[in-house]
Amino acid sequence: MIQHIVDGSAVRSRSDFYEAVAAALEFPEWFGHNLDALYDCLTDLSWLPPGEHVLVWARPDVLAQIDPAGSRAINAVLSDAVEDFTDPERAFKVVLVEP
Template sequence: MTGAPMIDHAMDGTRVRTKPDFYEAVAEVMSFPDWFGHNLDALYDCLTDLSWLPPGKHVLVWFRPDVLADADPAGYRAVQGVLADAVADFTDPERGFSVVLIEP
């Protein structure tokens, strides 16, 4: 994917205190399709697909993940697991996917 554009999807995590908050925020910044099911399996499915987005290297930039980690530690670990799995399992030759966490 040499020369492919890098496309950042910046997510403000200051109001993400629950898994449903995360689903809403990530769906908005990644332009998830209407069929997104707002659960961990659907999150994985969307993050390993991204076919609705233009070709390029897509980067989810999550600002303030500590807010969810502090408010819902189990939810944060579950989301982190799905994000890690999605990055590891991503195979689209026209797109890339990575995650960057920005903490204060």
């Protein structure tokens, strides 16, 4: 299992989350920094090695307090991406770590 950590203590906007998740999961340069592009990248991950990949978002509460609508939208995309992930060589999970 490979963990990809997003430190949510510094995530104060959707843009901050896009930057953090792109770095954590080594998104390709074509990542569009929006919800649709986030979903597209999360359901692909073909640039990562085969195996189980776990996105660990520590402190998602920070964004939820500052931008509740943005947090809900990102969480919906994360949930949809996990549900729709079909790569036979990779697995994808998301773990939210609250304080």
